[in-house]
Amino acid sequence: MNHRHTFLAVMVFMVTAMTDAAFGETLYVSAKSAQLRSGKTSLDPVVASLKTGDALEVVKRDDRWVQVKTAKGVTGWIYSGNVSESKPAGGDNELAALGKGFRRTEASGVTASAGARGLDKASESYANRAGITQQHRDAVDRMTANKIAEDDIQAFLKAGRLGEYAE
Amino acid sequence: MLNRSSRGLFAVGLVLLATAGLTGCAEIQKAAEGAARGSGNERLAKTIHGSGTLIGGLLPIGYEEEQTIGQAIALQVVARYGGVYDQPDLTRYVNLVGRSVALTCDRADIDYRFAILNHDSINAFAAPAGYIFVTRGLLKTVKNEAELAAVLGHEIGHVTKKHILDVIQRSKQIAGVAETGLAYANKNPDAFKNVIDGAVKKLLDEGLDQGKELESDRLGVIFASRVGYDPTAYETFLDRLRTLKGDDRAFFKTHPDFSNRLSAVRSTISEQKLKATGILLADRFSRSSNEAL
Numbered sequence: 324m325n326h327r328h329t330f331l332a333v334m335v336f337m338v339t340a341m342t343d344a345a346f347g348e349t350l351y352v353s354a355k356s357a358q359l360r361s362g363k364t365s366l367d368p369v370v371a372s373l374k375t376g377d378a379l380e381v382v383k384r385d386d387r388w389v390q391v392k393t394a395k396g397v398t399g400w401i402y403s404g405n406v407s408e409s410k411p412a413g414g415d416n417e418l419a420a421l422g423k424g425f426r427r428t429e430a431s432g433v434t435a436s437a438g439a440r441g442l443d444k445a446s447e448s449y450a451n452r453a454g455i456t457q458q459h460r461d462a463v464d465r466m467t468a469n470k471i472a473e474d475d476i477q478a479f480l481k482a483g484r485l486g487e488y489a490e
Numbered sequence: 491m492l493n494r495s496s497r498g499l500f501a502v503g504l505v506l507l508a509t510a511g512l513t514g515c516a517e518i519q520k521a522a523e524g525a526a527r528g529s530g531n532e533r534l535a536k537t538i539h540g541s542g543t544l545i546g547g548l549l550p551i552g553y554e555e556e557q558t559i560g561q562a563i564a565l566q567v568v569a570r571y572g573g574v575y576d577q578p579d580l581t582r583y584v585n586l587v588g589r590s591v592a593l594t595c596d597r598a599d600i601d602y603r604f605a606i607l608n609h610d611s612i613n614a615f616a617a618p619a620g621y622i623f624v625t626r627g628l629l630k631t632v633k634n635e636a637e638l639a640a641v642l643g644h645e646i647g648h649v650t651k652k653h654i655l656d657v658i659q660r661s662k663q664i665a666g667v668a669e670t671g672l673a674y675a676n677k678n679p680d681a682f683k684n685v686i687d688g689a690v691k692k693l694l695d696e697g698l699d700q701g702k703e704l705e706s707d708r709l710g711v712i713f714a715s716r717v718g719y720d721p722t723a724y725e726t727f728l729d730r731l732r733t734l735k736g737d738d739r740a741f742f743k744t745h746p747d748f749s750n751r752l753s754a755v756r757s758t759i760s761e762q763k764l765k766a767t768g769i770l771l772a773d774r775f776s777r778s779s780n781e782a783l
């Protein structure tokens with residue numbers, strides 16, 4: 324076993340140690356955002372707004388809906404597609420965030436802030452070296468900046484009778 | 491958040507690291523200590539202070555770096571595949587389908603963006619940080635929204651499982667320099683280019699491991715099904731590709747053969763008890779794509 328393998332083995336050990344917290348019937352919100360409703364249809368009033376990673380205690384299940392209790396003690400129904408049994412890892416899990424912390428110490432020019440137009444400094448320099456045309460740079464730039472409002476996605480789901488809008 | 495007992499285990503892990511005989515660099519150790527203290531974990535900071543050290547480059551790649559890597563790979567995908575197909579309405583439609591699927595995938599808190607490549611071949615690619623591409627040729631082969639949702643779900647699966655990042659972290663180039671960070675990229679642009687070119691070669695020319703492709707096939711139907719799309723649509727689509735592609739060598743290089751993929755999809759549908767909802771949305775798909783393709 325070389326150092327690298329030992330290191331990875333220890334990392335796996337630590338990640339396992341950090342993720343075994345769940346006991347009982349706990350679900351986590353896996354969707355970016357989700358509504359807890361008083362009944363099991365999308366027409367029922369919203370009793371709480373939830374976000375990714377929120378832990379929920381299962382009360383009972385009924386087909387595509389699950390009745391749950393939030394950490395704040397609110398009980399309601401959530402669409403089963405919005406929850407998962409494992410806690411979502413997210414954009415940065417703790418180890419990745421820690422790794423970033425290490426690398427940061429010698430970081431010089433960091434990327435433009437989220438949402439700003441323009442390629443990252445490192446990919447811009449890659450584009451120069453790889454001879455990527457301006458047209459193709461603009462395409463990736465537009466792709467990066469492309470936003471769709473949350474409401475538009477919900478309207479799209481609703482029109483297609485998808486997600487919690489299914490009949 | 492770490493609870494108390496797992497924090498203890500984390501500390502034990504660090505001690506194990508120290509005793510594993512990793513030799514290190516005081517600067518990185520100091521940074522790790524600072525990072526731990528900064529995040530309010532005094533105990534972890536003390537453990538790092540008192541023990542060995544870590545090698546930053548071997549830790550998982552953080553999201554910010556993932557975005558830079560994804561963007562650089564995306565540039566090369568666009569360049570190699572004839573640029574992006576300039577059809578704003580169709581692009582918006584593909585994004586609506588993709589983001590609907592991404593909303594309830596296993597990694598829903600990052601941004602996913604979808605673009606159409608102006609290319610006749612039937613293909614789709616995912617670069618890290620949610621840069622996802624489908625070719626015009628693929629869209630012409632798709633018959634309904636449920637099929638598209640599963641195809642995009644497959645690509646989203648590559649992103650949630652960080653398949654390309656895994657390739658990068660395993661690559662020899664990285665083993666040599668032990669660093670993929672932004673600082674590294676900015677200071678060593680030629681080495682960064684090698685890393686990106688290596689990942690692009692794997693993605694576009696060699697193809698990912700068959701295991702990763704089958705895993706993404708399974709995730710594709712699971713994610714699409716979570717939104718309510720009929721999962722059997724993906725079977726129909728793969729079957730159509732099998733008929734169309736015959737023994738196209740170039741295609742099989744980047745995709746495992748269809749009988750394996752079909753059986754992976756079928757067993758996932760039955761094991762996960764995914765419901766055949768009958769929701770295909772063929773009309774919405776043709777309305778959105780017909781004139782634009």
Ligand SMILES: [Zn+2]
Pocket residue numbers: 644645648703706
């Ligand atoms: Zn794939």
